[in-house]
Amino acid sequence: MTYTRVCPLAEIPQDGALAVEIDDTPVALVRSGEGVFALSDICSHAEVSLSEGEVYDGTIECWLHGSCFDLASGKPTNPPATQPVATYKVKVEDGDVYVSLGSDE
Template sequence: MTYVKVCKLAEVPEDGALGVEVDDTPVAIARSGDEVFAVNDICSHAEVSLSEGEIYNGTIECWLHGSCFDLRTGKPTNPPATQPVATYKVKVEDGDVYVSLGSED
């Protein structure tokens, strides 16, 4: 599995998200408590950037219509979204965040 360095952990707001690109794929790097997650940055409902939304209770909320997605599974937790967003493997080493675009199962 190939991991790509995407940012410094310090660049990702606590209980917030940062939008990055990995091989032309938009990715939202999200911090929820002490955990770091990576999900596709495009809402499956309205095609807007999820990294501009709020992070709470292990979810990321789309700022446009309020759909929330589980940061672990990518599944929507409330409407209007009905389709999940992709999740990606993420690791933090020496203060750097790395992402692999291989989908998590």
């Protein structure tokens, strides 16, 4: 699995999100509690940037229609979204955030 260095951890707001692009893929980096998560930055319902939404209770809320997505699984936790968003592997080393867009297979 290949990881790409994306940014320093300090650039991601606590309980907030940062929009980045990795190999032309829009990714929302999210800090929630002690965790760092990476998921598609495109809402599966309205195709707007999820990184502009609120982060709370282990979810990120789409600012347009209010769908929330679980940070760990990408699954919607309420309507109107019914499809999950992609999630990506994250690791933090020496204060930097690395993301892998690849699968485990």
